[in-house]
Amino acid sequence: MTTTPVSLPKSSAQTASPPARPPIKVGRVLVYVGLVVAALFFLLPIYLLLVTAFKTPDAINLASTWQLPKGLNWSSFSDAWAKIGGNMGNSVFLAVTATLLSAIIGSLNGYALSKWKFKGANTLFAFMLFGMFIPYQSVLIPLFQFVKSLGLYGSIWALVLAHVVYGIPITTLIFRNFYADVPDALIEAATIDGAGFWAIYGKVIFPISIPGFVVVIIWQFTQVWNEFLFAATLTSTSSQPVTYALSQLAGGQAVSWNLPMAGAILAAIPTLLVYILLGRYFVRGLLAGSVKG
Amino acid sequence: MRNTDRLWAKLVLAPSIILLAIFVYGFIARTGYTSLTDWGNDPVQALSLHPVIKFIGFQNYIDLFTGGLNARFRQDLISTLFFTVFFIAGCLGLGLSLALMLDRNPKGEGVWRTIFLFPMSLSFIVTGTIWRWMLQPQGGVNQLLGLDPNKFEWLTGRSSIWAFDWNKIPLITAVVVAIVLGIVAFRALREGQRTRMLVAVACAALLLIWALFVGPNVKLLPAPELHGFNIAFIGIIIAAVWQMSGYTMALYLAGLRGIPEEIREAARVDGAGEWDTYRTVVFPLLSPITLSAMIILGHISLKIFDLVFAMTGIDNATTDVPALLMYLTSFKQNAFAAGAAIGTVLLLLVAVIIVPYLASQFKTEDNR
Numbered sequence: 001m002t003t004t005p006v007s008l009p010k011s012s013a014q015t016a017s018p019p020a021r022p023p024i025k026v027g028r029v030l031v032y033v034g035l036v037v038a039a040l041f042f043l044l045p046i047y048l049l050l051v052t053a054f055k056t057p058d059a060i061n062l063a064s065t066w067q068l069p070k071g072l073n074w075s076s077f078s079d080a081w082a083k084i085g086g087n088m089g090n091s092v093f094l095a096v097t098a099t100l101l102s103a104i105i106g107s108l109n110g111y112a113l114s115k116w117k118f119k120g121a122n123t124l125f126a127f128m129l130f131g132m133f134i135p136y137q138s139v140l141i142p143l144f145q146f147v148k149s150l151g152l153y154g155s156i157w158a159l160v161l162a163h164v165v166y167g168i169p170i171t172t173l174i175f176r177n178f179y180a181d182v183p184d185a186l187i188e189a190a191t192i193d194g195a196g197f198w199a200i201y202g203k204v205i206f207p208i209s210i211p212g213f214v215v216v217i218i219w220q221f222t223q224v225w226n227e228f229l230f231a232a233t234l235t236s237t238s239s240q241p242v243t244y245a246l247s248q249l250a251g252g253q254a255v256s257w258n259l260p261m262a263g264a265i266l267a268a269i270p271t272l273l274v275y276i277l278l279g280r281y282f283v284r285g286l287l288a289g290s291v292k293g
Numbered sequence: 294m295r296n297t298d299r300l301w302a303k304l305v306l307a308p309s310i311i312l313l314a315i316f317v318y319g320f321i322a323r324t325g326y327t328s329l330t331d332w333g334n335d336p337v338q339a340l341s342l343h344p345v346i347k348f349i350g351f352q353n354y355i356d357l358f359t360g361g362l363n364a365r366f367r368q369d370l371i372s373t374l375f376f377t378v379f380f381i382a383g384c385l386g387l388g389l390s391l392a393l394m395l396d397r398n399p400k401g402e403g404v405w406r407t408i409f410l411f412p413m414s415l416s417f418i419v420t421g422t423i424w425r426w427m428l429q430p431q432g433g434v435n436q437l438l439g440l441d442p443n444k445f446e447w448l449t450g451r452s453s454i455w456a457f458d459w460n461k462i463p464l465i466t467a468v469v470v471a472i473v474l475g476i477v478a479f480r481a482l483r484e485g486q487r488t489r490m491l492v493a494v495a496c497a498a499l500l501l502i503w504a505l506f507v508g509p510n511v512k513l514l515p516a517p518e519l520h521g522f523n524i525a526f527i528g529i530i531i532a533a534v535w536q537m538s539g540y541t542m543a544l545y546l547a548g549l550r551g552i553p554e555e556i557r558e559a560a561r562v563d564g565a566g567e568w569d570t571y572r573t574v575v576f577p578l579l580s581p582i583t584l585s586a587m588i589i590l591g592h593i594s595l596k597i598f599d600l601v602f603a604m605t606g607i608d609n610a611t612t613d614v615p616a617l618l619m620y621l622t623s624f625k626q627n628a629f630a631a632g633a634a635i636g637t638v639l640l641l642l643v644a645v646i647i648v649p650y651l652a653s654q655f656k657t658e659d660n661r
Contacts, residue, residue: 027567031394038391039408042535045423048433052426062432108305116302126655128309131317133647135596137619138640139320141327141633144624146320165316168309197301226416228599233624243418247603250422257426264422268415275414279407283543286413 049261053077057256076262080249084263086238087245091225092270094156094241098163099220105164106171106216111205113172114179115187116197125176132169136229147234154236162230167223171216174288178212179205211281218278219285222271242267321640328353328633339627353634359513366635367459368520369615373642375455375522376530376614377594383534384590385583388541393571395542396549406546410539417536421603424532428604447528448605448612456521464508471500525612529604533597541586548582549575588650592643615639 052060053076055069081088113121136143143162144153152158182205190200231244246267250260275282332346333339334353357366391409395402412420427433428447435442457465478493552575560570598616605612607621615635623632 028397031397031399034390034394035399035405038387038394039405042408042412044437045427045535048427049423062429062436065429065432065436105309109309112302112305116299118299118302122655124306124310126651127318128313129651130647131313133592133643133651134317134321135616135636135639135643137596137598137616137632137636138324139316140324140619140636141623141629142320142323143316165312168313172309191298197298197305222414226418228416228418228602229620232602232620243416243599246416246422247418247599250425250603260422261426264419268419271414271416272411275411276407279410282414283410286540286543287547 049264052257053261053265055258057258060257073258076258077266080259080262080266083249083259084242084245084266087240087242088266090156090239091241091243094159094163095221095224095270098160098167098224099217101160101164102167102171102220103213103216105168106173106175107206107209107213108201109168109172110175110177110179110212111201114176115182115184115200115205125172129169129173131166132173136166140229140233144233153234154239156235156239158234159230159239159241162234163220163224163227167220170223170288171220174216174219174285175209175212177288178209178215182208214278215281215285215288218274218281219288221274222282222285225271324633324636324640327630328637330630332633333623333627333629333631336627339629353630354638357631357634357638361514364518365610365613366615366618367518368523368610369613369618370638371520372523372526372612373595373597373614376526376533376597377591379526379530380533380537380594380597381587381590383530384538384541385586387534387538388586389545389579391538391542392545392549395546406542409542412536413539415536417597417599418603420532420536421600424528424535425604428528428531446525448525450523450525450527451611453519453521453523456519459518459520460511460513462513463511464504467500467504467508471497471504474500523611525605529601529612532604533594533600536600537590537593541590544582544586545579548579552578585650588646591646595639595642595646 048065051067051069052065054072054074055076056073059069059073113125147153147158147161150158152161186204187200190204195203225241226243227241228243228247231241232247235241235244246260246263249263329348329350330346331349331352332344338344338346357363395405399405425448429435430442430446430449434440434447435445474493474497478490478497481487481490481493556574556578557570560574565573596616597614598620601612601614601617607613607617607625616639619632619635619639622628622635
């Protein structure tokens with residue numbers, strides 16, 4: 001880190017001077033070397049994932065781990081799909097339903113908490129937020145009994161219920177912070193015009209909530225899709241989401257590795273697509289998760 | 294008019310509050326109660342329709358911490374502490390380095406950022422599946438780096454380092470707390486808060502006296518029981534850092550972007566070199582971010598479950614953690630009361646980190 005601290009903004013006056021080639025900056029080169037090494041650390045597992053998934057079972061041996069496959073063996077994917085395709089369907093239903101429900105609840109809660117502050121609203125909110133940090137192991141046994149007593153055990157609705165309820169804190173948090181940036185003057189103006197709680201939500205708040213909804217939906221979708229503990233405890237074979245099916249697919253000892261690798265790709269594609277296409281919003285949800293001081 | 298609106302606000306919140314009151318606080322209380330019973334300690338009773346459940350007080354906790362059959366739980370606690378320390382250190386170190394490199398505006402910054410952050414969108418199960426294959430002793434990482442599979446066994450390694458006797462835990466705890474209190478006292482002294490300093494010094498002194506005279510004679514277990522850092526965890530830590538360091542990078546990058554260029558410029562005008570600018574201006578401004586990152590990562594680490602499940606399974610005592618043992622105890626062995634006790638211990642560990650964090654967040658908010 002010994003570069004010369006010359007990073008003045010480029011003004012038009014300077015471009016007039018003859019462009020003396022700047023000396024190769026050691027720091028600059030080091031940055032790129034560092035970036036490449038880091039990128040290798042992040043991408044090599046993905047390379048191995050892809051080449052293994054495309055190999056035929058007999059071509060997978062530990063000695064040729066890193067070599068490219070001879071041909072593209074798409075049957076890994078159809079085999080994996082045969083085993084976890086149904087679970088992918090469960091996950092889609094679960095993630096979409098739970099995400100939409102908790103987004104709507106979060107939006108209303110965030111609106112009520114940020115624009116209609118009442119005494120003790122902050123303390124109440126802190127108590128709500130605690131729910132997103134608890135280890136779910138500490139509520140799992142009563143939750144299991146509760147779900148069973150409702151007759152929902154083994155049904156996908158048990159998972160929907162768990163994800164909606166335990167998703168309320170984070171969705172409320174994101175919307176509350178989002179609406180905090182909406183000027184109170186807007187609300188006051190609407191009140192003077194005679195609008196009430198619901199009219200303001202419908203005419204003022206909801207129309208500008210789209211970015212908030214995008215952040216919350218992306219975040220919740222990813223969380224619900226990737227969740228595992230509830231998936232492992234509240235479901236039966238027919239309702240298991242893809243994370244659990246994948247863990248079973250990879251769990252066997254004598255399994256040929258192309259199958260779990262292809263399964264991992266299938267299970268990763270939805271959230272990965274969301275991330276690549278809407279990364280900006282994904283990062284916002286990520287940062288919102290660390291509360292907001 | 295406004296009164297009805299305020300009523301609506303409360304009505305809208307009511308269902309969520311009731312649900313969370315039941316599903317969070319009610320269920321925690323219920324788990325706490327279950328942990329004080331003997332439900333499932335007798336396997337026959339566990340699954341019967343109307344099990345006979347007796348209240349046995351704190352016996353399950355006493356068994357966990359001092360019982361002859363529960364060495365696995367104690368190892369899990371130690372493992373989770375080691376895991377947390379290395380996981381946080383790895384994420385902070387790598388995340389900060391990545392953020393600092395990206396902050397120098399390299400070409401294709403968006404592409405680099407995407408590469409470093411994409412594992413965050415994956416499930417721990419996917420990550421675990423990939424890294425289990427990466428860390429096969431005969432293949433993956435070992436082949437790439439030319440490492441000897443007999444020395445680098447990764448997940449299958451069975452050795453343990455830094456072992457110490459469980460009987461020394463009260464002693465170690467007392468000394469550590471006394472040192473922390475000493476630091477508190479020192480800071481209070483510098484800020485001129487006499488009462489706080491005196492209280493802290495007194496408590497620290499009491500603890501040290503206890504540690505000197507009583508502590509060495511406290512025996513939790515009849516015989517010494519060694520616990521250390523199981524090196525099979527190194528592979529799991531690498532996978533966890535691979536997945537989560539993008540998060541710290543994003544946090545730090547947001548922090549770095551928030552530092553106005555004028556402040557850095559001013560430091561340079563004062564003659565500070567590049568490194569001095571970082572040391573005196575940038576890093577101090579990033580320290581609140583480091584603290585929140587440590588808290589968030591710490592609670593994730595205590596709860597880690599899926600990644601270990603996918604990498605080494607639930608029957609692998611070497612790489613067990615309390616979150617996994619709770620699942621195994623309650624849902625595979627049907628020992629619900631013991632599982633509830635583990636869940637409660639886990640909750641207390643997380644609460645120690647999270648409650649002060651939430652309290653501080655909302656204190657500052659009220660003062661605004």
